[in-house]
Amino acid sequence: MPGALSWLDDLTITRKGDGPPLLLLHGGSGPLDGMPFWSDLTRDFDVIAPTHPGFAATPSPYDCDTVDDLAYLYLDMMDRLDLQDVVLMGFSIGGWIAAEIAVKSTARLSRMILVDAVGIKVGDRETRDIADVFIHSPAVLAEKLYHDPSKAPDLSAMSQEEQRKAAYNQQSLALYGWEPYLHNPKLKGRLHRVDIPTLLIWGASDGIVTPAYGAAYCDFIPGARMVVIDEAGHAPQFEQPEKFVDQVCGFARES
Template sequence: MEYTIVEEGKFKYIESEGTGPVLMLLHGLLGALSNFKGIIEAFKDDYKVVVPILPIYEMPLFQVSVTGLVDYVAEFVKYKNYNAVNVLGNSLGGHIGLLYTLAHQDKVSSLILTGSSGLFESGMGNTFPKRGDYEFIKKKAEDTFYDPAIATKELIDELYNVVNDRNKAIRIVATAKSAIRHNLGDKLHLIKIPVLLIWGKEDSVTPPFVGEKFEELLPDAKLYLIDKCGHAPMMEKPDEFNEILKSFLEKNT
């Protein structure tokens, strides 16, 4: 499905026409709008679903970091004049959501994390693909999921193009290193709002014990584990993911 990307000033985003509570989706380091297709379709009528496109490749290099991206999200929420947001983040998007919540808890109604970084970083790390190595990149993409078929040729080609673009690759590595420096283990107790954790049981990037640790450290968190599912449950098990999310949002918005 194609989405209309709105461009206003420094911001690029998509936004549903729903008039309900705001559900803001934050993508991961190598995420795309297509990752959230299932959520957007399921919630676009009853919620104002908004996906800001994080400027990982556009920011000045000296600003490329998780904190730079958190500042961008804060500016976006202010620009849109949202009074309260439900923040959902996958992978690095979850990390950004956590940092945004810590800085602006008065703006966040609830937080949803799925395969989130912030406590334990595996990801690309030191094994960032060699430029031009298509098979390695294909394997990396497939390993993200329990079912390797979810890693379509389109997704693999997109990842391949990012890795082979020197400017983009430098920014990916810089952001990943910044994420490792921002471990949030000693700050999670400060987040008092309701938090939903949805994890794939076969997540090899942020394994289930990471979700369990988040549940232990966050004062008001509930963890759901999904069988036969990897690092992106909203893509791999969209129906199950959306059912859990719907129930949580109905109670907390």
């Protein structure tokens, strides 16, 4: 069978926990199930975390090569799993995927959380809104990604298998987000279609997409609000896991 439904058979999904379903869409660094915040979320949610095809050396169908493809893939996945009242949360490029899902259909969604998301163009054509993650040295990239660059992973300390997966992550990020660079020129004009409560969580020190970018993103989504976490960069879930989980759980419990 052609199309996204056939891709589901090769999709790697990690699922754990009890509670309302939380669909977690990872960012460019790959799956998040080893991070400290993961176990905290599984105490409150049924966490469903697919690995985007190609990331972490997972199978990558030849005809799944855009964020739009991934959005339809996860819409089909929710249908197949018959998920209802899903809290949709995406990190970085995963936030872009989440936004693309929400402008297509919120029928199975209850809320959306975008964490340091990319996906839109907020400045003019001469202004770089999103830092180029492919051109910088590891040291410079760490400065942009982290409030405390010493928390960046040490590539030299990785096992050969971890390095292989990291290489696939970079390759897959380029596949889905190279041109136009990490955004869809039309998404900004579609965000008015989002009709579920939406929270944007941002690291105050994010040097990839700044809090000003996040505030602009927030303004395009009806009724959305934004919280900024201090002493955190592009991955507040990593640098400030307790504050991050508190924001997620508090938002999910709101009536």
